[in-house]
Amino acid sequence: MRRISLxxxxxxxxxxxxxxxxxxASAKTTLALVAYSxxxxxYAKIIPAFESTAAGKDVSFTQSYGASGDQARAVGAxxxxxxxxxxxxxxVSTLVKxxxxxxxxxxxxxxxxxTDSVVVFVVRDGNPKKIHTWADLTKSGVQVITPNPxxxxxxxxxxxxxxxxxxxxxxxxxxxxxxxxxxxKNVPVLPKSAREATQVFASGKGDVxxxxxxxxxxxxxxxxxxxxxxxxxxxxxxxxxALTKNGLNHSEAKAFLKFLWSSKAQKLFGDTGYRPxxxxxxxxxxxxxxxxxxxxxINSKSLGLRGWKSVQFRFFDxxxxxxxxxxxH
Amino acid sequence: xxxxxxxxxxRPGAVANRAGGALARGIAVGYLSVVVxxxxxxxxxxxxxxxxxxxxxxxxxxxxxAALKLTLVAALVVAAFNAFTGTAxxxxxxxxxxxxxxxxxxxxxxxxxxxxIVAGLVLLELYGPNSPFGVDLAFQRAGLIMALLFVTLPFxxxxxxxxxxxxxxxxxxxxxxxxxxxxxVFRRIVFPNLLPAILSGVALxxxxxxxxxxxxxxxxxxxxxxxxxxxxxxxxxxxxxxxTGAAAVSVVLLAISLAVLLAIGAFRHWRTRHDR
Numbered sequence: 001m002r003r004i005s006l007x008x009x010x011x012x013x014x015x016x017x018x019x020x021x022x023x024x025a026s027a028k029t030t031l032a033l034v035a036y037s038x039x040x041x042x043y044a045k046i047i048p049a050f051e052s053t054a055a056g057k058d059v060s061f062t063q064s065y066g067a068s069g070d071q072a073r074a075v076g077a078x079x080x081x082x083x084x085x086x087x088x089x090x091x092v093s094t095l096v097k098x099x100x101x102x103x104x105x106x107x108x109x110x111x112x113x114x115t116d117s118v119v120v121f122v123v124r125d126g127n128p129k130k131i132h133t134w135a136d137l138t139k140s141g142v143q144v145i146t147p148n149p150x151x152x153x154x155x156x157x158x159x160x161x162x163x164x165x166x167x168x169x170x171x172x173x174x175x176x177x178x179x180x181x182x183x184x185k186n187v188p189v190l191p192k193s194a195r196e197a198t199q200v201f202a203s204g205k206g207d208v209x210x211x212x213x214x215x216x217x218x219x220x221x222x223x224x225x226x227x228x229x230x231x232x233x234x235x236x237x238x239x240x241x242a243l244t245k246n247g248l249n250h251s252e253a254k255a256f257l258k259f260l261w262s263s264k265a266q267k268l269f270g271d272t273g274y275r276p277x278x279x280x281x282x283x284x285x286x287x288x289x290x291x292x293x294x295x296x297x298i299n300s301k302s303l304g305l306r307g308w309k310s311v312q313f314r315f316f317d318x319x320x321x322x323x324x325x326x327x328x329h
Numbered sequence: 330x331x332x333x334x335x336x337x338x339x340r341p342g343a344v345a346n347r348a349g350g351a352l353a354r355g356i357a358v359g360y361l362s363v364v365v366x367x368x369x370x371x372x373x374x375x376x377x378x379x380x381x382x383x384x385x386x387x388x389x390x391x392x393x394x395a396a397l398k399l400t401l402v403a404a405l406v407v408a409a410f411n412a413f414t415g416t417a418x419x420x421x422x423x424x425x426x427x428x429x430x431x432x433x434x435x436x437x438x439x440x441x442x443x444x445x446i447v448a449g450l451v452l453l454e455l456y457g458p459n460s461p462f463g464v465d466l467a468f469q470r471a472g473l474i475m476a477l478l479f480v481t482l483p484f485x486x487x488x489x490x491x492x493x494x495x496x497x498x499x500x501x502x503x504x505x506x507x508x509x510x511x512x513x514v515f516r517r518i519v520f521p522n523l524l525p526a527i528l529s530g531v532a533l534x535x536x537x538x539x540x541x542x543x544x545x546x547x548x549x550x551x552x553x554x555x556x557x558x559x560x561x562x563x564x565x566x567x568x569x570x571x572x573t574g575a576a577a578v579s580v581v582l583l584a585i586s587l588a589v590l591l592a593i594g595a596f597r598h599w600r601t602r603h604d605r
Binding site: 069073094148150151152153188189190191192196199200203204205316317318319327328 | 390391392450453454457458459467468546547550551552553554556557561564565566567568569570571574
């Protein structure tokens with residue numbers, strides 16, 4: 001008996017320590033923001049801007065940044081969050097399914113989307129391989145760098161941009177899938193994430209990097225010369241934000257969410273390369289972006305895109321998805 | 330025979346304060362449970378979540394099987410290579426003396442100190458398409474092996490070094506004075522004493538190579554059936570919302586590592602018995 005109790009004593013001490021530690025609380029309202037990595041620099045300016053408004057006076061933030069899928073899983077597993085900012089809608093849907101984000105999160109005039117961007121082609125200086133169209137990507141001798149869509153949720157935008165661009169040019173579903181096969185024949189490596197794809201491209205591998213316009217613009221702003229081509233047909237990337245049920249209990253969290261669609265915050269997002277979603281800001285000369293001939297979304301039904309839920313299953317299911325066959329041979 | 334610090338032998342006869350012994354054992358068991366056993370049990374539990382048939386399907390999927398095979402072969406190659414280079418480096422550090430030896434000794438542990446993703450990035454710069462030496466190993470199996478060699482370097486060196494330091498030089502000198510050649514002295518006297526330490530280093534290097542993620546994820550290119558290792562495959566399954574598949578492959582990796590560690594442990598035990 002005595003031996004058993006001594007054996008478990010350290011466990012008891014540990015448990016007691018955890019309970020005591022959890023009681024250390026603070027007085028001021030602290031909101032937890034859990035976000036994907038790219039908008040980190042934007043939030044670094046938006047949060048102080050919010051804190052200088054009347055609504056944000058007594059609010060402080062804890063911030064966590066990481067890969068969108070990892071962040072969603074962390075919140076799903078219990079990481080405390082009042083507000084989540086993720087790179088694509090399915091990561092929010094994961095949290096809706098778990099009952100952490102209310103199902104009406106996208107019932108506002110922006111459908112829950114706080115920033116936009118588009119898929120572009122980053123090319124080598126002077127565009128030596130003369131890459132201008134989606135067709136150019138499948139020419140022999142062209143190497144395309146894009147992350148593995150099975151390891152990078154964000155890379156799924158690239159795949160759907162490629163598919164949708166074919167449909168927008170009048171191709172059939174089958175032709176568009178054949179295009180994906182040809183495209184991925186020109187993909188020599190499959191980096192795990194968008195960040196790693198950028199590293200691989202920077203290391204000298206490949207002729208074209210499929211990425212987001214905001215990443216290319218931001219690199220240029222930071223002084224890393226990045227030449228890119230906006231294709232005639234591309235997908236509109238929309239990044240969601242949502243309050244968790246926890247966050248809904250705090251009026252400050254609601255105020256912060258509203259602030260993200262204010263012209264001040266939208267301009268700060270714009271400064272880091274995103275396309276603002278607020279019309280008044282998007283129209284101003286500084287944040288005006290060229291509009292491609294055909295700009296479609298993940299919900300462009302006429303192009304066979306029926307929203308993330310359908311696309312996830314049809315293209316990215318881990319055993320039966322179209323992309324399993326496109327990549328795995 | 331020289332005592333071998335790398336082979337701790339339990340001493341059943343050791344008498345200590347009984348209550349103190351139980352407390353120490355309690356701390357050891359409690360700590361091991363919290364840090365290792367409980368997470369491993371949870372992992373095995375997760376892998377069985379959808380039944381044994383699903384478990385089997387998950388680990389025999391062509392892509393999963395190819396990744397497992399590549400991981401094991403790469404880990405074996407790396408472990409074997411380390412057995413030679415690690416012993417040689419330890420030898421040089423102990424038996425040789427040269428300028429900058431202290432620095433050389435300190436550098437050995439650097440692969441542990443560096444975040445592995447940084448190691449991957451550095452290797453990609455040095456041995457990628459823009460290599461200053463004109464050596465492009467990136468995005469092929471050679472690059473994968475190189476990254477694994479980098480992160481596993483310290484294991485054998487650090488296992489062999491203390492044993493070599495403790496080794497009684499008198500024996501070697503006696504053998505030499507009796508006319509044995511240098512090679513024979515190494516083979517018959519030094520090597521048998523080093524073998525347990527070499528094996529323990531090799532086992533750790535193998536286990537580390539099986540599980541390595543950060544260092545290989547950039548430089549290997551992650552192409553399924555070509556350069557995708559299991560750790561990268563597992564991360565893909567998690568991102569694709571297939572935690573059962575991820576857990577199943579992890580359990581296989583774990584079982585293999587455990588089997589190797591146990592086998593080497595058993596071999597060492599057997600040798601220690603026969604030496605005495």
